[in-house]
Amino acid sequence: MLAGIDKGLLWLARGLILIAAAGLALMMIQTVADVVADNFWNHPIPGNLEVISVYHMVLVVFLPLAFVEWQHENIQVDLLWRIMPDWLQRAVLVLGYVVSAAFFAILAWRTWFDAMNALAKNEMMMGNVYVLIWPAKFVLPIGFAGICLVTLRHAVHAAIDPEFSAEPADPTEGHI
Secondary structure, eight states: OHHHHHHHHHHHHHHHHHHHHHHHHHHHHHHHHHHHHHHHHSOOOTTHHHHIIIIIHHHHHHTTHHHHHHTTOSOOOOTTGGGSOHHHHHHHHHHHHHHHHHHHHHHHHHHHHHHHHHHHHTOEEESSSEEEOHHHHTHHHHHHHHHHHHHHHHHHHHHHOTTOOOSOOOTTTTOO
């Protein structure tokens, strides 16, 4: 059963990073189109900066969180870690994952309610043009829920699997 959950979480993490990659590609295309329109026709895309900052950047920042955690690529401080005995390392690792998962769960829960409030108000941003911002607010709880689930997965594996390691994968091995 645990292997099935792992497979599902990996698909989720990969799916979210693919959406973020699409957002990054769209951001680059839109930026190039804006520069071309401004330089050749002296008519930049109205609201380009607002759309990029509200939609594309939010996708690129929050959706990859689960995959980054899956790969153990988040920042780790191991100042005292190396001098701890193995049993204490394992206990600290599990506790750290549980606390992190709780933190991300609170963020997912809170940002979900913020997104629902923004939807109810049809929240917009006023700039050169009006831009609906409530759809982008739903990206945050999705990203936080994804990293919460992956962090819980790591906590379970750290608790029951003696071979579990929080070290990032060797980049020469090509694991993704």
